[in-house]
Amino acid sequence: MRPLSRARAEDDHYQFMTSSDREHTRAQILYFKRKNGQARYRTPPGVTITCPVESQHQAILTPEALKFLATLHRYFEPTRRSLLQRRQLEQARLDAGGLPNFHSETKWVRDNLTWQAASPAPGLRDRRVEITGPVDRKMVINALNSGAATFMADFEDSHAPTWLNNLDGQINMKDAVRRQISFKAPNGKDYKLNDRIATLIVRARGWHLDEPHLLVDGQPISGGIFDFGLYFFHNAQESIKRGFGPYFYLPKMEHYLEARLWNDIFKVAQDYIHLPRGTIRATCLIETIPAAFQMDEFIFELKEHSAGLNCGRWDLPLGKFERVQIDIFSFIKKMRHNPQFVLPDRSDVTMTVPFMDAYVSVNQDLPFERRCCYGGDECTNSDQDNPKANEAAMNKVKADKLREVKAGHDGTWVAHPALVKVALDIFNEHMVGPNQYHVRRSEVQVTALDLLNTNVPGKITEHGIRENVSAALQYCANWITGVGCVPIANLMEDAATAEIARLQIWQWLDMKVTAEWIDQILEEETVQAKKTTAKGLDPAKVDIAKRY
Numbered sequence: 001m002r003p004l005s006r007a008r009a010e011d012d013h014y015q016f017m018t019s020s021d022r023e024h025t026r027a028q029i030l031y032f033k034r035k036n037g038q039a040r041y042r043t044p045p046g047v048t049i050t051c052p053v054e055s056q057h058q059a060i061l062t063p064e065a066l067k068f069l070a071t072l073h074r075y076f077e078p079t080r081r082s083l084l085q086r087r088q089l090e091q092a093r094l095d096a097g098g099l100p101n102f103h104s105e106t107k108w109v110r111d112n113l114t115w116q117a118a119s120p121a122p123g124l125r126d127r128r129v130e131i132t133g134p135v136d137r138k139m140v141i142n143a144l145n146s147g148a149a150t151f152m153a154d155f156e157d158s159h160a161p162t163w164l165n166n167l168d169g170q171i172n173m174k175d176a177v178r179r180q181i182s183f184k185a186p187n188g189k190d191y192k193l194n195d196r197i198a199t200l201i202v203r204a205r206g207w208h209l210d211e212p213h214l215l216v217d218g219q220p221i222s223g224g225i226f227d228f229g230l231y232f233f234h235n236a237q238e239s240i241k242r243g244f245g246p247y248f249y250l251p252k253m254e255h256y257l258e259a260r261l262w263n264d265i266f267k268v269a270q271d272y273i274h275l276p277r278g279t280i281r282a283t284c285l286i287e288t289i290p291a292a293f294q295m296d297e298f299i300f301e302l303k304e305h306s307a308g309l310n311c312g313r314w315d316l317p318l319g320k321f322e323r324v325q326i327d328i329f330s331f332i333k334k335m336r337h338n339p340q341f342v343l344p345d346r347s348d349v350t351m352t353v354p355f356m357d358a359y360v361s362v363n364q365d366l367p368f369e370r371r372c373c374y375g376g377d378e379c380t381n382s383d384q385d386n387p388k389a390n391e392a393a394m395n396k397v398k399a400d401k402l403r404e405v406k407a408g409h410d411g412t413w414v415a416h417p418a419l420v421k422v423a424l425d426i427f428n429e430h431m432v433g434p435n436q437y438h439v440r441r442s443e444v445q446v447t448a449l450d451l452l453n454t455n456v457p458g459k460i461t462e463h464g465i466r467e468n469v470s471a472a473l474q475y476c477a478n479w480i481t482g483v484g485c486v487p488i489a490n491l492m493e494d495a496a497t498a499e500i501a502r503l504q505i506w507q508w509l510d511m512k513v514t515a516e517w518i519d520q521i522l523e524e525e526t527v528q529a530k531k532t533t534a535k536g537l538d539p540a541k542v543d544i545a546k547r548y
Contacts, residue, residue, distance in 0.1 A: 044070055048215040057167040060174070060230060066214075068272060069229045073216040075268060079261050080207055080222055087208075087254055090290070095337050101448045102293050106256065110296045117299050117306040121281045123199035123244035124150070124307055126434035127411040128427040129420055131198065134158045134485045135169030138183045140176055144197040146417035147424070151198040155227040156205050156251050157494035160484035163213045170230050176200060177235045177242065199244050201283070204228045206252030207261075225265070232269055232280070240279065247307065248282045254290040256297035266305045278304035286311050288330035292451055310413070329500045332507050341454050342511050343504070346467070348458025358450035394422060401426040410434075460512050462521070468501035469521055473529040475501075476545035477537060522546060 043049060044067040053061055094100070102110070109115075131148040133139045135155060143151040153176075155161070155169055175181035176193075177200065183191040205211075205223035212220045228248060236246040250262055266280045284291070284298040286309050291298065299306050328343065335341035343349055350356070397414075401423045404412050410431070414423050471488055475498040478486045486493050509518060526546045530539040 046070060046217045048218075050213050050215060051163055054164070054167075056171065060167055060170045060234065065230060065233045068233045068269075069214070069221060069226060070216045071272065072225050072229055072265060072268065073219070073221050076225070076261060076265055077216075077219065077222065079264075083255065083258050083261060084208060086257070090254070091334070094334050097338070099448070099452060100289050100293055100334065103256070103297070106294070106297050106300075109300050115300065117302075117308065118278060118281070118304045121245050121247070121307065124247065124281060128431060128434070129423045130201075130411055130413050131417065131420060132158070132413050132415055135165075135172050136485075137168070137172050137181065138185065138191055139485075140172050141181055141183055141191045141193060142417055144176060144200070145194045146198065146420045148198045148414070148417075148420045149411070150201055152201045152203055152249055152413070154203045154485075154494075156203050157496045158485035160479050160482045161205070161209075161211075161223065162482050165482055165484075166211070166226070170234070173200070173202065173231050174234050177238050179242075199247065200239070201247040201249055202227070202231050203249035203251060203285075204231075207258055208252065228265070229269070233273070236269075236273060236275060236279070240275075246280050248280065249285055249310070250282050251285045252288060253284060253298065254288050256294045256301050259284060259298045259301035263302050263305055280305050281307035283307045284309050289334050289451075290330075293448065308410075329496060329503055332500075332503045336507065336510075339511055341452075342507055343454060344456055344458030345461055345464030346500075346504070347464065349456055353456045354453035355451055355456075358446045358453065397422050398426060402430070405430045460508050465505065465508065465513065465518070465521055466525055468505050469518075469525040470529060472498045472501040472505075473525060473542055473545050476548070477529065477541040480541055480544060481537065 042063045044063055047066050047070050049061070127149050129148045130150045130152055131143045131146050132152040132154060133143050135153050140151075140153060143153075153169075153173060155166070159165065159169065172181060179193055179197075181193060185191070204225075204227035207222065207224055209223035210220040211223045211226040214221045214226060232246050239245050239247075250259070253259055262282060266282070267277055270277050270279055282302055282305055284295075284302070284306075286292060286295060286298075295309055298309065328346070328349070331341065332343070397419055401412055405427050412423050412427065414420055471493065474488050475486050475493050475495070478484075479495065479498070484494060488497070505518060509515060526542060529542050
């Protein structure tokens with residue numbers, strides 16, 4: 001973006017002006033005028049913030065932190081763009097009838113059993129129960145106090161990425177690392193950290209998402225680099241002082257070169273603030289179809305920065321309390337024009353269907369061969385107001401956790417503090433030691449066709465269509481108010497819920513059902529959603545969700 005000598009935009013509270021010299025060597029100055037006076041805010045050369053910066057966020061958007069973000073952007077944005085273009089080319093291949101498969105050029109990586117992942121970093125050796133949730137201040141405190149071994153603080157699917165939410169989340173992370181975080185609820189209840197808390201892990205946004213409010217040389221910065229960069233810059237040194245380190249989850253990757261990009265970023269970031277390489281640790285989420293064929297490669301590419309894999313079931317609502325382990329959204333998106341891959345109602349796609357069973361099996365030897373952790377997921381929500389529903393939910397969680405630990409998982413996700421003890425009891429009973437690296441299951445052989453076997457008993461029903469329409473309406477109505485994690489039908493739902501719901505409807509519309517029927521159901525479910533949606537939510541938001 002060419003710098004303007006006196007570009008100005010005004011509203012009731014703010015006035016912006018930017019200035020720079022011909023070589024763009026002087027810092028751009030962002031002036032913003034408040035009711036209580038004038039303040040000055042600096043951004044480095046080439047960095048533009050497109051909206052107001054509140055006073056409490058200045059400690060996050062420091063000139064030094066912005067310079068760090070700009071450095072990462074300038075080094076790595078061309079590679080990110082190239083990898084996103086590669087995704088488009090791969091999609092064109094699949095649209096033409098191709099199928100996902102194991103990569104021939106990396107067969108040597110999969111077959112070579114002499115290499116292993118990095119040994120566990122401090123605070124990551126035992127991850128038998130991880131709690132997940134958004135970066136809302138109260139939820140961060142509750143998660144850290146939950147008794148779980150680790151807490152995945154989410155800037156991705158369970159987070160509504162408004163400008164204020166993103167920056168508030170970074171403030172909450174900074175305070176949490178320093179054990180300075182507290183919260184006073186409207187009812188007067190105080191929240192603060194216990195003496196013993198979970199290890200903090202941050203999930204940044206995926207490669208496909210931009211942060212449109214921060215421009216570098218006129219281009220929006222990657223949302224993932226924005227999330228990672230601010231957290232790392234402000235908290236890496238402090239986290240080490242406190243006995244752990246800068247730990248991350250990497251979502252939505254579709255190619256091992258995308259993991260390589262993260263690894264290159266980690267090396268530059270550590271060099272930038274003079275940390276030893278290997279200080280950062282990152283866990284890859286296996287939540288896309290392409291990723292299921294490249295798990296060895298992901299671990300190999302991250303090398304000394306690898307902290308294992310997680311099979312990412314957070315994205316997949318199936319039935320009332322059940323989740324499966326591979327991203328239905330990715331499955332439909334990738335195989336969208338192939339009628340062979342039309343799935344029935346979500347409630348029919350259980351853990352026992354062929355492609356899900358193959359997905360679990362193909363993972364089972366990785367912990368033994370690579371000495372890395374391998375975790376599962378659960379998103380059932382506790383329902384204390386309905387004892388029968390709560391009992392059913394707890395029984396489902398117990399069965400699910402038992403299945404996971406017997407399948408060789410080293411840990412599991414939960415989405416509510418009330419589920420931590422339930423999951424912990426199961427893993428404590430059935431897992432000896434902090435992990436299951438010693439357990440080998442090489443008798444299982446899985447092929448590419450096994451991972452794509454969608455011979456799923458079931459059918460598309462009106463109930464399934466209504467379930468998808470209702471979930472999408474309720475979630476989106478909350479999301480546009482800035483709420484990214486919503487309890488719906490005893491599940492903690494995130495953005496992936498809406499994506500899966502709308503994409504499955506799209507697939508059925510293309511293959512099986514009429515637009516007129518969908519429109520009729522949409523009208524009826526809109527009325528119902530206004531009655532059942534969260535207390536205090538404006539029904540007008542449901543209408544907005546309906547339109548889009």
